[in-house]
Amino acid sequence: MSESLWQNCLETLQSELPSQQYNMWVRPLQVQAINNDLVLFAPNKFVLDWVRDKYADRINELLTELAGTNKPNLKMEVGSRAAAPVANPTLQVGNNFAPSNGQNSSPSGTNFNNTNNVTQIGQTPPQTLTSNLKESYVFDNFVEGKSNQLARAAASQVADNPGTAFNPLFLYGSTGLGKTHLMHAVGNEIRQRNPDAKVVYMHSERFVQDMVKAIQTNSIEEWKRHYRSVDALLIDDIQFFAGKERSQEEFFHTFNALLESNHQIILTSDRYPKEIDGVEERLKSRFGWGLTIIIEPPELETRVAILMKKAHESNFDLPHEVAFFIAKRLRSNVRDLEGALNRVIANANFTGKAVTIDFTKEALRDMLALQEKLVTIDNIQKTVAEYYKIKVADMSSKSRSRSVARPRQIAMALSKELTNHSLPEIGAAFGGRDHTTVLHACRKVTELRETTHDIKEDFSNLVRTLSS
Numbered sequence: 374m375s376e377s378l379w380q381n382c383l384e385t386l387q388s389e390l391p392s393q394q395y396n397m398w399v400r401p402l403q404v405q406a407i408n409n410d411l412v413l414f415a416p417n418k419f420v421l422d423w424v425r426d427k428y429a430d431r432i433n434e435l436l437t438e439l440a441g442t443n444k445p446n447l448k449m450e451v452g453s454r455a456a457a458p459v460a461n462p463t464l465q466v467g468n469n470f471a472p473s474n475g476q477n478s479s480p481s482g483t484n485f486n487n488t489n490n491v492t493q494i495g496q497t498p499p500q501t502l503t504s505n506l507k508e509s510y511v512f513d514n515f516v517e518g519k520s521n522q523l524a525r526a527a528a529s530q531v532a533d534n535p536g537t538a539f540n541p542l543f544l545y546g547s548t549g550l551g552k553t554h555l556m557h558a559v560g561n562e563i564r565q566r567n568p569d570a571k572v573v574y575m576h577s578e579r580f581v582q583d584m585v586k587a588i589q590t591n592s593i594e595e596w597k598r599h600y601r602s603v604d605a606l607l608i609d610d611i612q613f614f615a616g617k618e619r620s621q622e623e624f625f626h627t628f629n630a631l632l633e634s635n636h637q638i639i640l641t642s643d644r645y646p647k648e649i650d651g652v653e654e655r656l657k658s659r660f661g662w663g664l665t666i667i668i669e670p671p672e673l674e675t676r677v678a679i680l681m682k683k684a685h686e687s688n689f690d691l692p693h694e695v696a697f698f699i700a701k702r703l704r705s706n707v708r709d710l711e712g713a714l715n716r717v718i719a720n721a722n723f724t725g726k727a728v729t730i731d732f733t734k735e736a737l738r739d740m741l742a743l744q745e746k747l748v749t750i751d752n753i754q755k756t757v758a759e760y761y762k763i764k765v766a767d768m769s770s771k772s773r774s775r776s777v778a779r780p781r782q783i784a785m786a787l788s789k790e791l792t793n794h795s796l797p798e799i800g801a802a803f804g805g806r807d808h809t810t811v812l813h814a815c816r817k818v819t820e821l822r823e824t825t826h827d828i829k830e831d832f833s834n835l836v837r838t839l840s841s
């Protein structure tokens with residue numbers, strides 16, 4: 374039968390694709406066999422186009438391999454499979470299909486999606502919970518680049534299909550890279566589409582405080598009911614749960630209750646779930662049930678675009694070369710970029726002077742000095758040597774052995790990216806090498822970051838260590 378064929382097909386796709394891609398694009402698909410057709414339903418056009426473009430050929434190939442001449446026709450469309458009783462619920466792809474059980478959608482507006490029947494948990498409306506959503510954090514003013522593209526796409530998927538696309542959505546990455554912004558953008562979008570939706574944003578520390586207060590005032594049962602009745606719960610900086618066992622316990626139950634009823638959860642953290650110390654294993658493992666995505670520091674073009682966009686929003690005419698100058702020097706964090714821009718705007722308004730590079734250097738003198746001091750070639754060489762467990766002297770040695778040459782190339786590329794030294798200066802610092810060697814190293818590392826997962830990860834770990 375075609376649907377079990379799809380199940381086999383899925384197993385192969387899962388083994389072939391990186392898990393993030395599989396979870397993001399393939400997992401949300403629903404399947405239905407209709408006569409001789411195997412229809413794949415995508416939750417929206419975005420996913421549909423992507424799957425058609427990237428995976429349809431491979432899916433067709435697999436269907437032929439598995440079914441030979443009995444291969445069904447593959448069709449793809451936006452939608453969800455008919456909500457008829459499911460013959461075999463294990464055929465569900467993703468967690469987005471709730472079989473009809475005769476209790477139709479609640480009229481209270483708790484459901485986002487009329488193809489789902491959601492079990493209501495808790496009857497009390499959350500009178501004491503405010504949404505805390507920041508209206509200014511929306512998708513429209515979130516600048517997209519390579520470093521945040523996946524996170525942005527996943528967030529917009531969740532906004533389109535709350536509770537069903539990816540649940541929970543777990544965004545992680547260093548400070549000031551837009552995790553909170555994206556989380557609010559999802560919440561705002563959900564509310565815009567369904568003004569009755571109960572969306573609650575909360576910093577994890579506030580969640581803990583609230584809970585402690587509820588215990589002290591003997592209102593923990595009510596507190597639980599409130600949290601468990603929200604349609605989307607957004608908890609920021611989950612790493613602050615570390616060591617707070619009682620809160621983790623309560624959160625675990627709230628989390629399960631919300632997931633079971635297809636209510637959306639979005640979490641952020643400064644690190645990968647498994648790396649959060651002081652949080653119970655069962656909770657960490659549950660964080661990974663949906664989709665876990667990193668947001669990385671934006672690359673130069675995105676930093677420039679962010680500055681230009683923010684200047685435009687403030688009606689400030691920022692010369693492109695000044696945006697470039699700032700973006701080149703402040704690399705690790707969007708919050709710092711914003712701070713720098715605000716400083717430039719304030720100084721320009723105050724002094725009435727033209728915004729040139731010299732003016733900007735002066736306005737940002739302390740910020741730039743701090744940055745220059747932090748990242749030196751010396752520092753990069755030491756950090757990279759330590760990371761790869763080689764000697765600092767190997768950075769300048771003539772050795773071409775891969776175990777030394779690769780880290781050396783990475784250190785050169787980092788020097789180019791994180792300092793303002795020229796190629797010849799960098800070459801000189803690496804044992805008197807020629808500037809073309811440095812250029813070659815930079816190109817090689819760029820290529821490896823695109824093709825090799827480990828190098829990509831090493832590079833961003835090193836950038837993070839060096840920029841923090």
Ligand SMILES: Nc1ncnc2c1ncn2[C@@H]1O[C@H](COP(=O)(O)OP(=O)(O)OP(=O)(O)O)[C@@H](O)[C@H]1O
Nearest residue numbers: 514515516517547548549550551552553554707708
């Ligand atoms: N891609 C982006 N486009 C526009 N603004 C951005 C982008 N990324 C971040 N910002 C802005 O940078 C600031 C910091 O972002 P945000 O607070 O979301 O970071 P964060 O990753 O949640 O940091 P933390 O871990 O410290 O909470 C915000 O004002 C946000 O609007």
